[in-house]
Amino acid sequence: xxxxxxxxxxxxxxxxxxxxxxxxxxxxxxxxxxxxxxxxxxxxxxxxxxxxxxxxxxxxxxxxxxxxxxxxxxxxxxxxxxxxxxxxxxxxxxxxxxxxxxxxxxxxxxxxxxxxxxxxxxxxxxxxxxxxxxxxxxxxxxxxxxxxxxxxxxxxxxxxxxxxxxxxxxxxxxxxxxxxxxxxxxxxxxxxxxxxxxxxxxxxxxxxxxxxxxxxxxxxxxxxxxxxxxxxxxxxxxxxxxxxxxxxxxxxxxxxxxxxxxxxxxxxxxxxxxxxxxxxxxxxxxxxxxxxxxxxxxxxxxxxxxxxxxxxxxxxxxxxxxxxxxxxxxxxxxxxxxxxxxxxxxxxxxxxxxxxxxxxxxxxxxxxxxxxxxxxxxxx
Numbered sequence: 001x002x003x004x005x006x007x008x009x010x011x012x013x014x015x016x017x018x019x020x021x022x023x024x025x026x027x028x029x030x031x032x033x034x035x036x037x038x039x040x041x042x043x044x045x046x047x048x049x050x051x052x053x054x055x056x057x058x059x060x061x062x063x064x065x066x067x068x069x070x071x072x073x074x075x076x077x078x079x080x081x082x083x084x085x086x087x088x089x090x091x092x093x094x095x096x097x098x099x100x101x102x103x104x105x106x107x108x109x110x111x112x113x114x115x116x117x118x119x120x121x122x123x124x125x126x127x128x129x130x131x132x133x134x135x136x137x138x139x140x141x142x143x144x145x146x147x148x149x150x151x152x153x154x155x156x157x158x159x160x161x162x163x164x165x166x167x168x169x170x171x172x173x174x175x176x177x178x179x180x181x182x183x184x185x186x187x188x189x190x191x192x193x194x195x196x197x198x199x200x201x202x203x204x205x206x207x208x209x210x211x212x213x214x215x216x217x218x219x220x221x222x223x224x225x226x227x228x229x230x231x232x233x234x235x236x237x238x239x240x241x242x243x244x245x246x247x248x249x250x251x252x253x254x255x256x257x258x259x260x261x262x263x264x265x266x267x268x269x270x271x272x273x274x275x276x277x278x279x280x281x282x283x284x285x286x287x288x289x290x291x292x293x294x295x296x297x298x299x300x301x302x303x304x305x306x307x308x309x310x311x312x313x314x315x316x317x318x319x320x321x322x323x324x325x326x327x328x329x330x331x332x333x334x335x336x337x338x339x340x341x342x343x344x345x346x347x348x349x350x351x352x353x354x355x356x357x358x359x360x361x362x363x364x365x366x367x368x369x370x371x372x373x374x375x376x377x378x379x380x
């Protein structure tokens with residue numbers, strides 16, 4: 001199904017596709033097995049302007065909007081979901097949180113360096129016992145008068161071992177629960193008491209994922225982001241942006257799976273004809289094709305509405321849930337259609353499936369999305 005995109009977005013999408021084919025495709029198979037993340041590729045994406053779509057020009061962005069950002073993210077993810085994940089941190093998460101809640105000094109100091117790729121950035125809320133229930137976090141920041149003393153362990157953090165700066169959510173007043181949560185900007189390279197270790201994953205292996213430990217880390221008072229106690233609402237706002245790009249990442253992988261499956265179904269000959277001539281194969285292809293097209297319409301519509309200033313949480317949860325599940329199903333189907341060759345490391349299918357397994361988990365699980373949808377539609 002052809003989506004009628006504006007000419008300028010078609011052009012941006014084409015630039016992203018060519019970049020991914022030229023810079024990422026030749027290296028991704030080898031790097032994937034070695035668990036290598038190349039920071040220079042992220043920097044080059046920043047130099048291309050890929051991360052500036054949601055940021056005004058005065059802070060180093062292009063201001064082209066959500067639709068262009070989704071289109072770029074989809075094209076990069078089609079070649080590598082790991083590098084597609086860069087949009088969650090470098091474009092949608094910290095930059096917009098700083099833009100919406102930061103002081104003018106904070107905006108000027110950080111945003112342009114993040115979207116240009118000069119600074120690698122992370123945002124850290126998840127803890128070993130606080131994932132979907134983020135209010136169960138145990139991390140604290142004690143106001144000592146001169147500074148805040150930060151103590152927490154954060155896990156499953158993208159860019160944990162390589163980021164220059166991070167946004168870290170902890171409690172400043174645990175008794176107030178979610179109303180006692182605050183967010184801090186942390187200089188990860190020049191602050192004592194911070195340690196990181198990588199987490200090895202089955203998929204998205206060109207992403208830097210790890211655990212961060214903050215042990216009596218002194219945070220200057222001016223590094224508080226927003227107001228004390230406003231952290232929970234800030235985090236929900238952040239996730240309302242990052243989830244869209246988790247969905248667009250799933251679109252990219254889903255499309256790669258469908259293209260590979262169609263090609264193989266045309267070329268693979270069994271019993272004297274291509275396997276695509278058999279109804280059992282056709283049925284599988286049609287199911288994932290239709291679901292992928294529906295997912296694309298959902299994701300693109302959320303982006304279009306966001307560009308209009310409409311932030312519908314039900315629409316967003318629907319798009320994230322459906323795109324994640326459709327992407328995973330497309331990868332599972334590609335594995336079945338390719339059969340033994342799909343199981344081989346010589347083909348990219350194993351990579352698609354390993355990556356797609358993460359989509360119903362990251363940036364809010366599928367069960368959490370269904371919970372959000374159910375709660376909102378029952379309100380009427």
